[in-house]
Structure formats: C-alpha cells, structure tokens
Amino acid sequence: SAVMKYCDDREIRKEICLARSTIATSGEYNNLQNVKDIAEYRLKIANVLGYEKYSDYALENRMAKKTETVEAFLKNLADPTLPAAKKEVKAVIDYAKANGFNETKFELWDFSYWSEKYQTEKYAINDNLLKPYLRLEDVIDAVFLLANKLYGLTFEPIDLPVYHEDVKVYDVKDENGAHKALFYADFFPRDSKRSGAWMTEFSGQYIKDGVEHRPVISIVTNFTKPTAEEPSLITHYEFTTFLHEFGHALHGILAEGTYSSLTGTNVARDFVELPSQIMENWAYEPEYLNLFAKHYKSGEPMPAEYIERIQKSKNYNAAYAQLGQLRYGLIDMAWYTYTQIPEDDAFTIEKNAIEKYQVLPSYPNTGISPSFGHIFSGGYAAGYYSYKWAEVLEADAFALFAEKGIFNTEVSHRFRDEILSRGSIEDADVIYRKFRGHDPQPEALLKKIGIIK
Numbered sequence: 001s002a003v004m005k006y007c008d009d010r011e012i013r014k015e016i017c018l019a020r021s022t023i024a025t026s027g028e029y030n031n032l033q034n035v036k037d038i039a040e041y042r043l044k045i046a047n048v049l050g051y052e053k054y055s056d057y058a059l060e061n062r063m064a065k066k067t068e069t070v071e072a073f074l075k076n077l078a079d080p081t082l083p084a085a086k087k088e089v090k091a092v093i094d095y096a097k098a099n100g101f102n103e104t105k106f107e108l109w110d111f112s113y114w115s116e117k118y119q120t121e122k123y124a125i126n127d128n129l130l131k132p133y134l135r136l137e138d139v140i141d142a143v144f145l146l147a148n149k150l151y152g153l154t155f156e157p158i159d160l161p162v163y164h165e166d167v168k169v170y171d172v173k174d175e176n177g178a179h180k181a182l183f184y185a186d187f188f189p190r191d192s193k194r195s196g197a198w199m200t201e202f203s204g205q206y207i208k209d210g211v212e213h214r215p216v217i218s219i220v221t222n223f224t225k226p227t228a229e230e231p232s233l234i235t236h237y238e239f240t241t242f243l244h245e246f247g248h249a250l251h252g253i254l255a256e257g258t259y260s261s262l263t264g265t266n267v268a269r270d271f272v273e274l275p276s277q278i279m280e281n282w283a284y285e286p287e288y289l290n291l292f293a294k295h296y297k298s299g300e301p302m303p304a305e306y307i308e309r310i311q312k313s314k315n316y317n318a319a320y321a322q323l324g325q326l327r328y329g330l331i332d333m334a335w336y337t338y339t340q341i342p343e344d345d346a347f348t349i350e351k352n353a354i355e356k357y358q359v360l361p362s363y364p365n366t367g368i369s370p371s372f373g374h375i376f377s378g379g380y381a382a383g384y385y386s387y388k389w390a391e392v393l394e395a396d397a398f399a400l401f402a403e404k405g406i407f408n409t410e411v412s413h414r415f416r417d418e419i420l421s422r423g424s425i426e427d428a429d430v431i432y433r434k435f436r437g438h439d440p441q442p443e444a445l446l447k448k449i450g451i452i453k
Contacts, residue, residue, distance in 0.1 A: 004112040017109035021366035031370035058382035063428035084319035123313040135296040136232035142292035150412035181253040184218035188225040197221040199248035204260030247279035256421040263423035271428035273390030318449035332384035396444035
C-alpha cells in the first residue's frame with residue numbers, strides 16, 4: 001500500500017503491517033475456525049463424490065488436471081526463486097543501511113519503504129516522468145492499432161444507446177470488413193462504480209438455428225478523467241492493465257463456436273489469464289512504444305532512455321514478488337490437499353506450508369488464511385496457482401513472438417486461430433500444445449524475470 005511505501009514513520013508502518021496480517025483473527029470477525037470448517041466441508045464434498053482430496057476434485061477439469069502436477073509446479077518455481085529473492089532482499093537491506101537505517105532488525109514493515117527508495121534511485125523512473133507520454137486518447141488508438149497489426153481488427157466508433165455518457169461503443173470488424181463484435185469501453189471512475197479493472201461479456205458468441213450471434217464485449221477501468229486543463233494521462237502500470245483487460249476482450253471478440261458456454265473466456269481457470277497476461281508484454285517493447293508514445297504537449301517521442309529504464313525496472317524485485325505469489329499458492333494447496341483436517345490452528349497450518357520460503361521475519365499469531373478470500377470464498381480453492389500457471393503460459397507463448405517478431409502475423413494468426421478463437425472446444429493442454437508444439441516450459445518464466453539466463 002501507499003503507506004507502506006511512502007510513510008516515513010516506522011511505527012505507523014508497523015501498525016498497518018501487523019493490522020493487515022491479523023485481519024479476521026480475533027473478535028466478532030474471527031475466521032480462524034471458519035477457514036478450517038470450510039476446508040473440512042469441502043473435503044467432505046470431495047469424499048462424497050469419490051475423491052480422496054478436495055484438490056483432486058477441483059483440478060480434474062482444469063489444465064493442470066492433478067494435485068501432484070500443481071505441487072510439483074509450485075516447488076519447481078519456488079526452489080530456484082528462493083535464492084534470487086534472498087539476494088534482492090539483501091540488496092534492499094544493504095541500501096537501507098547505507099542510507100540511514102540503523103535499527104537492530106530489518107522488519108517486514110521496512111521492506112516496501114526502502115525498496116521504493118532504492119528503485120527510484122536505481123532506475124530514476126516514476127509515474128510522473130512517463131504519464132505525459134501516455135495520454136489516454138493516444139493509448140486507446142495504440143491498443144486498437146496493436147489489435148489491427150496482430151489480428152487485422154478495426155474499431156469504428158458507433159452511435160448506440162449507452163448506460164452512462166462516458167461509455168464509448170465500437171463496431172469491431174475483421175480484415176475483410178465483417179462484423180466481429182460490439183466493444184464497450186467504460187474508462188473513468190464515478191460514485192456508483194467499484195474500483196479496479198475488468199472485462200465482461202454482455203452476450204457471448206454462439207450459433208442458434210443456423211444463425212451466428214456475434215458477441216457484445218466490455219472493458220471497465222478507473223483511469224483519471226480529463227479536465228478542461230489536462231487530458232487523461234495514465235501511468236505505465238495502468239497501460240499494462242488496459243492491455244491485460246483488452247487481452248480478455250480479444251478472447252471474447254475472436255470467439256468461434258456453437259455454444260456460448262464453450263466460447264470466448266469460458267475456459268479453464270488456469271488457462272483464462274493467458275490471453276490477457278500475454279498482452280502486457282507489448283507495454284515494454286520499444287518497437288511498439290515508438291509508434292505512439294509522444295509527449296501530449298510537445299509531440300516529442302518518449303526518450304529511448306525512458307524506455308530502457310522501463311525495461312530494466314520491470315524485473316526489479318521480481319523474484320521477491322514471485323515468491324510471495326508462490327507462497328499464496330502453497331498455502332492454498334496446503335488447505336485443500338488434506339485427507340483429514342489436522343488439529344493444528346490456522347496459523348500453524350499456514351506456517352508449515354511456507355516456512356521454507358520465508359525471506360523476511362514472520363510474527364506469531366499472524367497470517368493471511370483468515371482473510372484469504374480468494375481461496376475460501378472467491379472461487380480459487382485449489383486454484384490460486386492459476387496466476388503463476390498463466391504467467392508460465394504467456395512467458396512461453398510470448399517467447400515465440402520475441403523470436404519471430406512482436407508483430408509477426410504468422411505467429412499472431414496462429415495464436416488467434418489455435419487459442420483465442422477456440423474457447424473450450426478441446427482441453428486447454430491440447431489447445432496449447434497445438435499452438436506451441438510443446439507443454440508450457442516453467443523455464444520461460446524464470447528467464448523472463450531474470451532468475452536464469
């Protein structure tokens with residue numbers, strides 16, 4: 001959070017950090033027993049259906065298929081990531097000590113604060129430096145241009161009724177001028193709107209009685225609204241978010257099939273983030289940025305030095321961040337691979353799952369399980385690994401673009417025809433192998449974030 005990154009008062013950072021790691025651990029909202037009960041009920045459901053573990057039941061229809069596959073996947077990423085993360089943490093601690101940190105112990109609530117200072121000094125890059133080159137109108141045109149270069153799509157504004165005056169509607173056509181979809185873009189915040197960004201499908205693609213119905217797709221964000229004095233200028237992170245959600249949109253726009261339940265983004269949970277996460281790669285490519293990233297006042301292109309800094313800073317503390325995500329996945333699998341829920345309390349269950357992969361101090365009676373909504377109420381039970389699984393898929397898939405060219409239409413058309421248009425017509429592992437010629441390679445992600453050469 002911003003407090004952990006920028007607050008100079010160490011005691012306030014400590015208070016926030018400990019408060020965050022004791023959410024729902026006491027009082028009226030104590031979930032310590034609730035999470036054990038949820039895991040136990042899910043185990044019983046799995047047993048009734050003939051499965052030994054809940055994870056076996058949950059994974060059967062996903063790309064990974066088996067509990068053992070997910071456990072090996074997490075371990076095979078976590079083991080090489082651990083030493084790299086330790087090096088990153090040491091670098092931050094060394095920087096802190098050289099710049100005024102004189103406490104006896106470097107604590108969890110010190111890391112984000114000193115990491116932010118180190119990053120700013122090391123790469124001399126920040127949002128305010130880049131935003132003038134990322135005017136939203138230019139970025140919208142650039143995102144549509146990318147869809148055109150890769151898939152031959154065009155986005156033409158169309159006058160249709162909308163649910164809010166800020167919403168724009170586009171008629172999406174293919175290279176032959178045929179209608180592919182309606183695309184609704186809802187970019188700006190308002191009181192009635194939740195935070196974040198997402199893609200949704202008002203109507204999926206399907207065929208009924210011999211008539212094809214093309215989809216109606218939407219993306220929603222919360223970018224800064226323009227004023228009379230200033231246009232909407234977005235951060236580089238918001239640009240990657242736009243590309244991410246637009247990747248989901250392309251999955252819907254390019255859908256082909258008979259049943260809407262099997263087209264577009266209606267795919268396995270550990271496969272659905274491939275089309276979105278792969279799009280983020282273009283946000284770091286000079287060949288793409290040079291096409292549109294110009295200063296909104298002067299028209300000067302984004303300096304090559306800035307682009308170089310963006311690329312270099314991309315992997316700053318990437319191993320530390322990856323290890324954090326992998327710990328979440330390990331906690332998730334710990335809860336859902338029991339054949340009998342242990343007597344241990346939730347804190348102990350969590351600690352046993354991740355103790356080997358801790359790189360900063362942990363504290364008694366703290367943990368994320370009691371507030372881990374993703375795996376207890378959000379549909380990611382035995383599924384949190386999906387985020388990293390999809391990162392491996394997109395790193396492995398984008399490696400082909402990196403090899404052949406980021407606008408190579410032979411590769412992009414294969415990606416369209418063999419992944420984006422296919423939905424769930426076949427199992428995801430079969431679909432992926434047809435595109436890439438092999439199973440996803442975890443080494444691709446380790447290379448991408450600089451852990452291995």
